[in-house]
Amino acid sequence: MADLSIDLAGIKSPNPFWLASAPPTNTGYQVQRAFEAGWGGAVWKTLGEPVINTSSRFAAVHFNGQRVAGFNNIELITDRPLEVNLKEIYETKKRFPNHAIIASLMVEPKQEKWHEIVKRVEAVGVDGLELNFGCPHGMAERGMGAASGQQPDLVQAQTTWVKEVATTPVIVKLTPNITDITVVARHAVKGGADAISLINTINSLAGVDIHSWNTIPNVGGQGAHGGYCGPAVKPIALSMVAECARDRGVGVPISGIGGISTWQDVVEFMLMGSTGIQVCTAVMHHGFRIVEEMIDGLNNYLDDKGLASVTELIGKSVPKYSNWGDLDLNYKVVARINEDNCINCNKCHIACEDASHQCIDMLTNAEGKAILQVREEDCVGCNLCSIVCPADGAIDMVALDSGVAPMTWNQRNQVISGLNGSYSEAEVV
Numbered sequence: 001m002a003d004l005s006i007d008l009a010g011i012k013s014p015n016p017f018w019l020a021s022a023p024p025t026n027t028g029y030q031v032q033r034a035f036e037a038g039w040g041g042a043v044w045k046t047l048g049e050p051v052i053n054t055s056s057r058f059a060a061v062h063f064n065g066q067r068v069a070g071f072n073n074i075e076l077i078t079d080r081p082l083e084v085n086l087k088e089i090y091e092t093k094k095r096f097p098n099h100a101i102i103a104s105l106m107v108e109p110k111q112e113k114w115h116e117i118v119k120r121v122e123a124v125g126v127d128g129l130e131l132n133f134g135c136p137h138g139m140a141e142r143g144m145g146a147a148s149g150q151q152p153d154l155v156q157a158q159t160t161w162v163k164e165v166a167t168t169p170v171i172v173k174l175t176p177n178i179t180d181i182t183v184v185a186r187h188a189v190k191g192g193a194d195a196i197s198l199i200n201t202i203n204s205l206a207g208v209d210i211h212s213w214n215t216i217p218n219v220g221g222q223g224a225h226g227g228y229c230g231p232a233v234k235p236i237a238l239s240m241v242a243e244c245a246r247d248r249g250v251g252v253p254i255s256g257i258g259g260i261s262t263w264q265d266v267v268e269f270m271l272m273g274s275t276g277i278q279v280c281t282a283v284m285h286h287g288f289r290i291v292e293e294m295i296d297g298l299n300n301y302l303d304d305k306g307l308a309s310v311t312e313l314i315g316k317s318v319p320k321y322s323n324w325g326d327l328d329l330n331y332k333v334v335a336r337i338n339e340d341n342c343i344n345c346n347k348c349h350i351a352c353e354d355a356s357h358q359c360i361d362m363l364t365n366a367e368g369k370a371i372l373q374v375r376e377e378d379c380v381g382c383n384l385c386s387i388v389c390p391a392d393g394a395i396d397m398v399a400l401d402s403g404v405a406p407m408t409w410n411q412r413n414q415v416i417s418g419l420n421g422s423y424s425e426a427e428v429v
């Protein structure tokens with residue numbers, strides 16, 4: 001069995017599965033039960049100045065029969081007294097010395113406030129700190145959460161203040177509500193961040209009730225924007241993790257967050273550069289015990305791959321992720337329909353006809369049976385037909401030898417501008 005333990009910027013954990021700072025890490029009771037279930041670490045529900053949370057605060061987007069495809073909340077940080085949280089952190093750490101406990105922090109952007117809270121939480125034995133610059137709703141009037149996280153200079157300054165007194169590793173948690181997340185990530189690193197975590201929730205409005213015309217959720221008829229998370233945000237989170245992982249100006253370990261619910265999601269985030277991962281919505285939906293399946297699945301996967309340690313996954317897909325301009329324009333795939341598996345639903349034909357390149361012909365075979373066949377010379381290999389096809393194995397996307405050497409858009413531009421004459425005219429797309 002492979003070694004699942006990780007070391008994220010000096011924070012050691014028996015496995016890469018951490019609970020994200022959120023309702024499942026609100027109390028010592030919960031975090032201790034999570035550790036008993038198998039979670040390797042927990043980022044405590046964000047500690048800070050006293051807040052009051054609204055009563056109606058969660059909403060979900062159910063899509064096509066899948067409950068909680070996306071989750072929306074207008075909750076702020078912890079509404080429990082700091083002393084109570086600190087006492088419970090101390091007790092939990094004592095019971096679980098080998099598990100990772102990270103204190104998530106959010107205070108006003110003032111040096112003395114950061115110094116004070118860092119000293120207080122480190123005194124109870126946390127393994128690391130996570131600075132929450134991501135909460136998209138509320139507290140902006142006090143310059144906290146995303147209001148801070150959207151200003152790179154403020155992220156850098158606050159990280160510096162924390163590092164002035166911190167004795168444990170500092171993770172900076174990033175907001176996705178920004179044009180280019182790598183800019184903020186780089187500023188966090190300039191401020192001394194030992195690691196970054198991403199993503200926090202995405203600005204959202206879960207819906208509008210078409211009968212009452214109220215927003216969902218609403219507090220006595222009045223709504224406000226919330227933070228979106230859960231399976232729906234995974235592709236956004238993964239791309240932001242990938243951007244940070246390949247950015248040379250970032251270069252610190254990543255704790256990946258956003259829509260993770262299965263061991264396969266964990267593998268994807270690790271391949272894309274995460275040293276460990278955090279989960280919130282999937283636990284709110286299914287409970288702590290989902291970690292059992294995650295541990296088993298990851299163990300089996302690593303054994304099948306012949307890997308001795310989960311850390312061997314970290315970043316392996318990063319070199320395979322680049323810019324559009326570096327993709328080979330001479331690479332060619334075409335769709336091939338496999339009659340044996342086709343159930344004749346015609347969805348591929350409609351998709352290609354109405355939304356792609358009109359190259360799936362309706363023919364009749366020698367036995368007089370209606371069949372569909374792709375005209376390969378006109379197929380652009382867009383994948384749409386295989387995406388809409390409901391029958392496994394009915395459409396294969398097959399790579400063909402295009403007969404010409406690979407050429408990217410960037411190389412093509414070089415050729416055109418006469419900088420590189422080593423390609424023949426036929427090879428220039």
Ligand SMILES: Cc1cc2nc3c(=O)[nH]c(=O)nc-3n(C[C@H](O)[C@H](O)[C@H](O)COP(=O)(O)O)c2cc1C
Pocket residue numbers: 020021022023045046071072073075076077078104132134135173199200201228229230231233257258259260278279280281282
């Ligand atoms: C109800 C709720 C409360 C949250 N509270 C916090 C918080 O206090 N601090 C924080 O850093 N993130 C908070 N988050 C964000 C999560 O930690 C996490 O970044 C986000 O939900 C994405 O992960 P997921 O898709 O696994 O839910 C909260 C999320 C939810 C749903």
Ligand code: SF4
Pocket residue numbers: 334335351352356357358359360374378379380381382383384385386
């Ligand atoms: S891959 Fe695209 S272009 Fe080719 S047959 Fe399918 S839908 Fe049509």
Ligand code: SF4
Pocket residue numbers: 337338341342343344345346347348349372385388389390391394395
């Ligand atoms: S979508 Fe798939 S199953 Fe349906 S007709 Fe096309 S190949 Fe056959």
